Amino acid sequence: MTGTSDAEAPAPPRASPPIIAVDAMGGDNAPSEIVKGAVIAVRELGLRVLLVGRRTEIASLLAEEGALRDIPVVHAEDNLAMHEGALASWRRPRSSAAVSCRLIRRGDADALVSAGSTGGIVATSTVRLRTQPGVLRPALAVTLPTGETPTIMVDAGANADAKPEMLVQFAHLGCAYAQTAFGVRRPRVGLLTIGSEPGKGNKLVRRATELLSATSEGSQAMDFRGNIEGHDLLARKVDVVVTDGHTGNVALKSVEGTAAFAMDLVREALTSTTAAKAGAFLQRKALRGLRERLDSETYGGAALLGLNGTVVIAHGDSRAKGVARACQLAHDLAGGRIGDQIRRRVHHRPPTWLHRLAQSDAPPASAPGALPPAPEGR
Secondary structure (H helix, E strand, O other): OOOOOOOOOOOOOOOOOOEEEEEOOOOOOOOHHHHHHHHHHHHOOOOEEEEEEOHHHHHHHHHHOOOOOOOOEEEOOEOOOOOOOOOHHHHOOOEHHHHHHHHHHHOOOOEEEEOOOHHHHHHHHHHHHOEOOOOOOOEEEEEEOOOOOOEEEEOOOOOOOOOHHHHHHHHHHHHHHHHHHHOOOOOEEEEEOOOOOOOOOOHHHHHHHHHHHHHHOOOOOOEEEEEEOHHHOOOOOOOEEEOOHHHHHHHHHHHHHHHHHHHHHHHHHHOOOHHHHHHHHHOHHHHHHHHHHHOHHHHOOEEEEOEOOEEEEOOOOOOHHHHHHHHHHHHHHHHOOHHHHHHHHOOOOOOHHHHHHHOOOOOOOOOHHHOOOOOOOO
16 A cells, blocks of 8 residues: 555545544554554544554554454554654655655545654655645644633744744634634634734744734734734634744743643642542532643644645654544544645745745755754654
C-alpha cells in the first residue's frame, strides 16, 4: 500500500465517512496507549480508523484488546523520535507519519492523527501533503478551554517568524476551523498584542491590524474585533485569536501551566481537612467536570491547517482518551470538509511578489533547510 510516489496528485474527497490514519509509533506512550485510543475511537465513537506502524507490535497489542479484526494495520518500518525536528521528514521517508501522509495522497485515508514530535509532524506533513493553493504557510490551531464553544488560537507554534499577510491568512484558517468544528457562522477575530487600544503593538501587529480591518469590513465570514490582550484569552471575547507562532506558543504554555497550577491548588485545598474532603465528596461531579474542562486531552490536540489533507497533532504525552479525542477532532474536520472551507476563503493564489515576500527568509526549495521553521515544542 505504500509504494506510490509522493508526487502523485491528491485524491478527490470521498463521500463516505472519513478514514483516520493514526500514527501508532508517535508519542511518549506509543504504541500501547495509541492502540488503546484507536480501539476507543472505533468501539465507543464509531469512527473509521487504521493504524500505521510496525505491524507485528501493533497486531500484538490489538490482539490483547480483542480488536485484531476491527482495525486495519498498514506497515511502516520507521518512526520519528520525539526529539526530532524539521529535518526528520528528509531523514525518515519511511516513517509511520510519512506513510500516513502517503495514504492521504492516495485517497486511502482522509486525515492523520499523531502524538509524535510536533516539529517532525509539521515538517513531514507539509513536505508530503503540500499547502493548499494560495496558502502562504500552514498554521497550528489549538482550542482554549473557554466553555461549550472553545476559543481557537492560530498560530500556536508552526511559524515563529510571520509577516502581516500570514496573520490575515491565519485568521481565515481559524475562522474555517470555528465554522467547521463548532458551527460559528461569523467568527469574531481578535489580534493578540500588548494593548487593546488601536495602534498598540509592534510593526507586525499594526500592519496586520490594518489588513484585517480592511478584510473584515462588510464581510459575512469574519468579524474582526481589533486587539486583545493576554488576559482576554479565556474571556470568550472572540472566537479566534490570531498571533505569530512564537507568541502563540508562549501564550499556550502559559495557559496550560496556569490551569495545571490552579488544579493543584484546588486539590490541595480540598484534601487539607476532613471537612474539606467531605465537601469535595459532595461536589465530586462538578469537580470532575472542571478537571475535564481544563484537561488538554479533552480537546484532542492541535490542527495543522492549510494543507491538502487534515492533520491533528495530539499532545506528546497523550494517553488513550486523548488519542481518541484527537481522532474525533480529525473526523469532524475532515468530515466537515475544512479543506473546502479554507479553499473558499483563500480562493486564489496571491500575486507572485507576495509569495516572494512571504518566502524571502526561506532557502531554496531543493535544500533540506527549505522546510518550514521548526515549531517550538508543545
